Amino acid sequence: MHSRKIIIFTGPSLSHSDASDILRADYRPPVRRGDVHEALSDKPDIIGIIDGVFHQSPAVGHREIIEALRMGVTVVGGASMGALRASELYDLGMVGVGRIFRAYLNGDLESDDDVAVAFNPETLEALSDSLVSIHFNFERALESGIIGEDDFRELMKIAKNLFYPLRNYQRILHDAEIPENRKASLMSFLESEGRDIKREDAIEVIKYIKGLLSSDDQDHGCETHGS
Structure with a gap:
């Protein structure tokens, strides 16, 4: 039985503890440039991108997400930075989930300013409204x-x-x-x-990933503990 490795980057949109109530996974702080590339060394099956940094340090690069996709990793995004990157890399196979992703994809949203919030670096709690x-x-x-x-x-x-x-x-x-x-x-x-639209979409991302695991269980006829 293959226990699937899931890495999810989240923070202000959905806390690690609230996300863990839905799905057990390796939860990490908002993604920065290089974090996805680094995560690949842990050989994940699925990477979820919800939150990411925009202005404090370089944002997650398209190239590292494409690298993950080429390696056969399922990359799912929504809610914030994940929605933005999923709309940009949709044609290359990144999965987008939620209302905000669809708004970026169809051009109703264009700027990262639409989803950017300030957050406490210690607690990862949002300090402003999106x-x-x-x-x-x-x-x-x-x-x-x-x-x-x-x-x-x-x-x-x-x-x-x-x-x-x-x-x-x-x-x-x-x-x-x-x-x-x-x-x-x-x-x-x-x-x-x-x-809070970002929170709603973040929950949808976690539930989507959980759904991938249950469909995988049915395909393989075994029980999976997603963490």
């Missing part, structure tokens, strides 16, 4: 009639103009020139119904 989740939630507030078209446009303009480590709902609402009662309604909506 533009992709902000846009999704403000759009839902608009559809629900909590804010109007002009409010939505102003809120998104402020969000886009903020440097990503400073981008959060409190800051955006503080800077927006919209009536206080609408601000209060919007904040209440965000607290009760706000969704």
Whole structure:
């Protein structure tokens, strides 16, 4: 029986402990340039890329992911850096999962700024909100009639103009020139119904990889412990 080696790079989108509740694997911090190449020495069967660094140090290279694919490693991406790279390397065999991946693939998202967040290097917790989740939630507030078209446009303009480590709902609402009662309604909506799209997609990536293991079990008629 071949126990499959799975390496997954995640952090601010989904904590290692929450990911481990879904699937046992070798969880590593957000991927940097060289990390995938280095991971290949551990002979993984599957590499999952969720989070990665964007600006603090060089981002994960296309070449090292292509190297993994050529070696027969299944590489799955989604949610953040993984969604971006999967959309770029989709034609070469990288698997993309989730709403954010599809948005990059069809051109609705183009910039890494849409998914970039600041995170605590010790705990890997997110310290800012992603533009992709902000846009999704403000759009839902608009559809629900909590804010109007002009409010939505102003809120998104402020969000886009903020440097990503400073981008959060409190800051955006503080800077927006919209009536206080609408601000209060919007904040209440965000607290009760706000969704974290990156987290949702990250969970989808883990579940997709788990699904690969169960289909592999059926193909080989054996039980696999994915770690």
